[in-house]
């Protein structure tokens with residue numbers, strides 16, 4: 001046998017046993033986002049490298065270390081590491097600023113980052129996200145956070161930590177950066193290499209360094225005093241306070257984390273992350289924020305915007321155990337003709353169902369039913385004779401016999417209950 005070619009490091013096959021949960025996540029996204037007036041947009045998986053260098057920012061890890069970039073016909077092409085830049089490009093290219101604001105878009109699909117793979121971190125991963133254009137008021141920030149929470153809740157996830165922060169506007173942030181550099185400078189030689197590199201280019205990013213010795217330095221009271229002292233200007237502070245009030249009114253619990261700066265350059269004012277207590281070190285399921293200058297920086301009309309993206313692999317691992325991916329019904333019968341008719345009727349009515357095609361013994365069929373389905377629908381000779389059907393609940397092992405004509409009503413009730 002020759003060498004076996006394996007899947008690339010940091011990538012994964014999504015197997016048939018898993019794909020139903022992926023459909024579930026995608027279906028819920030369609031439902032939750034379209035109820036809130038968002039339309040889906042699908043942009044290409046590769047874009048001009050320059051889009052990300054200018055969009056995401058050339059001081060970020062994503063652009064500096066993690067892009068899959070290649071040349072084709074003397075053009076530099078990059079597999080998208082995220083989708084905000086691509087959606088903004090499409091927004092500009094299709095003149096969407098002429099549509100009435102807000103323009104609300106959502107997306108899902110694969111992203112590519114050359115990162116060191118570990119649990120919850122892949123090189124090809126999937127995101128689902130929204131981008132909203134045209135609203136500068138904090139109502140938009142609150143709506144983005146509320147929709148993220150609603151989507152997570154719709155997947156059955158509620159043990160979540162929501163962290164928010166305000167990065168201020170370019171003006172107040174410059175002053176903050178200067179003050180921060182001033183107090184950190186005496187410790188520069190003791191910082192890790194990444195922090196030393198970021199010191200000049202992007203000092204805000206120092207704050208979310210994960211290296212212990214750096215964290216200790218940033219905990220020095222003198223440095224903490226600068227971090228904790230609200231640096232944002234009056235307008236930015238008002239925006240942030242109003243956002244907090246809206247979130248309070250919505251009953252959304254959050255905490256303010258002044259160290260939350262996010263790893264992409266386009267943000268201003270609001271940034272947020274949602275973490276799950278049930279994931280390991282890579283516990284952010286959602287990241288987002290406001291990016292009021294990006295449309296203009298990429299050549300469009302000045303348009304405020306806010307959005308978020310969620311890592312679908314991380315969502316998957318959280319809902320994996322919770323979700324029931326079983327069929328609703330498995331027909332158990334030795335009368336194959338009646339079975340085939342019933343199966344067609346069930347499927348035509350949107351009820352997932354299967355049966356044994358090889359005409360095995362009754363007990364073997366019951367074993368299969370218990371593995372695959374929630375209910376065994378039993379059509380024995382007596383049932384067929386009396387126009388009845390026996391329904392065995394395979395969770396509780398209770399069984400009852402009903403009139404054959406009442407079956408669909410019964411199964412539809414179960415389906416409804418499952419969806420609520």
Ligand code: HAM
Pocket residue numbers: 081082083084113115120121122123125126127129130131263264284285286287288289290306307308309310311312313314
């Ligand atoms: P991000 O924080 O880079 O933001 O990514 C958002 C989410 O994608 C993360 O919270 C995480 O769940 C998931 N994610 C990121 N990298 C990986 C990876 N290597 N493996 C698995 N999951 C990953 C953005 O991408 C922004 N575009 C979000 C945004 C939209 N901001 C405004 N609009």
